[in-house]
Amino acid sequence: MRVHVIGGGLAGSEAAWQVVRQGIPVTLHEMRPQKMTPAHQTGNMAELVCSNSLKSMAEDSAPGLLKREMLALDSLIIKAGLEARVPAGQALAVNRELFSKAIRTALEASGLFTRVDEEVAAIPTVEELTEKNEVWIIATGPLTADQLAQNILELAGGAKRLHFYDAIAPVIDAESIDMSKGFMADRWQKGDDGGDYLNLPLNDREYNDFIDAVIASEKMPLHDFEDVKYFESCLPIEVMIERGRDTLRFGPMKPVGLTDPRTGRWPYANIQLRKENVDATMFSIVGFQTKMKWPEQSRVFKMIPGLETAEFLRFGSVHRNTYIKGPDALADNLSFKTNSRVFLAGQITGVEGYTESAAIGLLAGRHAAATLKGQRFANPPADTILGALAQYITVGPLGDYSPMNANFGLLPAIPKVRGQGKKDRQAEKVSRAWRSFESWVTP
Ligand SMILES: Cc1cc2nc3c(=O)[nH]c(=O)nc-3n(C[C@H](O)[C@H](O)[C@H](O)COP(=O)(O)OP(=O)(O)OC[C@H]3O[C@@H](n4cnc5c(N)ncnc54)[C@H](O)[C@@H]3O)c2cc1C
Missing domain, CATH: 3.50.50.60 (FAD/NAD(P)-binding domain)
Known part of the structure; x- marks a missing residue:
């Protein structure tokens, strides 16, 4: 034995x-x-x-x-x-x-x-x-x-x-999200019976301020041994932004098919949060893997309406990790x-x-x-x-x-x-x- x-x-x-x-x-x-x-x-x-x-x-x-x-x-x-x-x-x-x-x-x-x-x-x-x-x-x-x-x-x-x-998106304590600024809906959802995703809409100014903040934020340096070959399907948001300011609006911040019940229209940009567990005590930001430093993530993501007092259970990251x-x-x-x-x-x-x-x-x-x-x-x-x-x-x-x-x-x-x-x-x-x-x- x-x-x-x-x-x-x-x-x-x-x-x-x-x-x-x-x-x-x-x-x-x-x-x-x-x-x-x-x-x-x-x-x-x-x-x-x-x-x-x-x-x-x-x-x-x-x-x-x-x-x-x-x-x-x-x-x-x-x-x-x-x-x-x-x-x-x-x-x-x-x-x-x-x-x-x-x-x-x-x-x-x-x-x-x-x-x-x-x-x-x-x-x-x-x-x-x-x-x-x-x-x-x-x-x-x-x-x-x-x-x-x-x-x-x-x-x-x-x-x-x-x-x-790994390409990790931040996870947020549900209780720290101001739900009144968002709405539950799935993309292209018909009727008004709610949905699985929490959507946080942004207007033109909020979107552009957010993009500027991501660009200006400090990022984690790569280690010598990290030769990251990103998968197109999980690029860090800052890499997407390098391809153009509107890339996120056509990617993870895409508003199409998401009608804000308060305006009856699709927002300018939209962030989707997905339940991480059955009790819906944790939400992850869909498609938001990032190499921003942790204090920067806290500062920048709190600019999103609804996340002003967000408590992060896990920050986003991209690093070598088998x-x-x-x-x-x-x-x-x-x-x-x-x-x-x-x-x-x-x-x-x-x-x-x-x-x-x-x-x-x-x-x-x-x-x-x-x-x-x-x-x-x-x-x-x-x-x-x-x-x-x-x-x-x-x-x-x-x-x-x-x-x-x-x-x-x-x-x-x-x-x-x-x-x-x-x-x-x-x-x-x-x-x-x-x-x-x-x-x-x-x-
Ligand atoms: C660069 C870097 C920085 C990190 N910084 C932190 C941090 O600050 N705080 C934190 O909590 N976590 C950090 N982590 C995560 C950290 O590695 C893990 O939390 C922890 O070390 C994992 O423990 P483990 O026992 O699973 O792996 P390890 O502690 O890495 O142990 C694995 C062992 O397996 C051995 N090994 C590998 N392959 C073989 C093989 N084929 N045959 C025999 N031996 C083998 C390795 O030599 C190693 O000793 C970091 C990770 C990395 C890569």
């Missing part, structure tokens, strides 16, 4: 820990330092490639709640983060070297952990794995080496299910539908961020260990943050699948009660999540 983990990043390290603490030996295959990714610089376990922050620890925030749930499941990444913590207010910022060292030390102290410095190019078949009583966890991250990526593509069931770049279309490729225990002995973990499943990647590593480790022991591990309930992330990558959103971070919009809505504000409902989401988590841990 053995678990092989490919990738000693955030997810692979956490997955390995969750397996060894169940008494099962782990061989972890990590290609660094022999072969580096374009972003990593060391051979260290769980190297943080950019910021040294694992985001907030505040228990009334979604990242804080996620850490609390992970700690309750003995997360090595969060424990090591606390051990290597440096002062940064509410944020869990770490000394990178001490963080990596704490992870390696804990894994080695288990006596069940072996690290092999090698690149893995192919995965055994389900028959081979069954015969050896082994399972594999792939946790190779956003910069997965090319040969293995081809293998993952086959496991995922085809080219359409593996992406090498990830699969989780809901099509993965079973609810994070194994591939095409090979039940191979599990997927981390950012490559379609989550975004250090802690989120580790969180999915944690769940994959638990599922892998359970499989070898002939047991079943159930994901936490969907009203916990861990459970909501698992649900997102295995069931998916209503709209297009794109990488997601931990945020309150993923949790089921709390009914509105007179006299209670958004903060109260958020606090209720936190306490409901924790109650639910506790009854799941000790049923």
Whole structure:
């Protein structure tokens, strides 16, 4: 009985820990330092490639709640983060070297952990794995080496299910949108029975001010290794604007077929927002992938009538990021539908961020260990943050699948009660999540 983990990043390290603490030996295959990714610089376990922050620890925030749930499941990444913590207010910022060292030390102290410095190019078949009583966890991250990526593509069931770049549009908390400035309608909709899309109309001046602001905004620089070849169908809005000021009015801000009930006419330009979940607590701006810097996105998008007080649950981005279309490729225990002995973990499943990647590593480790022991591990309930992330990558959103971070919009809505504000409902989401988590841990 053995678990092989490919990738000693955030997810692979956490997955390995969750397996060894169940008494099962782990061989972890990590290609660094022999072969580096374009972003990593060391051979260290769980190297943080950019910021040294694992985001907030505040228990009334979604990242804080996620850490609390992970700690309750003995997360090595969060424990090591606390051990290597440096002062940064509410944020869990770490000394990178001490963080990596704490992870390696804990894994080695288990006596069940072996690290092999090698690149893995192919995965055994389900028959081979069954015969050896082994399972594999792939946790190779956003910069997965090319040969293995081809293998993952086959496991995922085809080219359409593996992406090498993400093109993410912003997601907004529904409660922060001024709905009185918009109208619900689908394009060319007949009658007045509402529609699925929230439309925010702009007049000539509003449109042109918005275009000027996008042009003048600061954009994220490309990394050296990012040679982005944009797909025509998901160009960043600023790239579209470079082709002409009116390009957006013929693209994602197209007004045709959208009659504003207040004027009886099509607006000059129109922005469509699509529900991201059944409860309609999150809306994404359709076709608005962008490389504007985050503070710029907040400033510029707030110029759109109806979004003046928008709260962004996820900002738009376009960057190099290998990830699969989780809901099509993965079973609810994070194994591939095409090979039940191979599990997927981390950012490559379609989550975004250090802690989120580790969180999915944690769940994959638990599922892998359970499989070898002939047991079943159930994901936490969907009203916990861990459970909501698992649900997102295995069931998916209503709209297009794109990488997601931990945020309150993923949790089921709390009914509105007179006299209670958004903060109260958020606090209720936190306490409901924790109650639910506790009854799941000790049923
Ligand atoms: C340039 C860049 C900057 C980022 N900045 C941030 C940030 O500031 N904050 C944040 O939260 N997130 C950031 N991210 C996202 C971040 O990468 C993930 O959040 C996190 O590192 C993903 O964890 P992971 O374990 O899934 O992948 P990784 O941590 O990348 O680990 C994957 C590991 O797999 C190894 N590997 C790959 N292929 C193979 C193979 N075939 N055989 C063996 N080993 C292999 C790699 O060497 C690597 O060690 C950034 C990503 C990039 C690319």
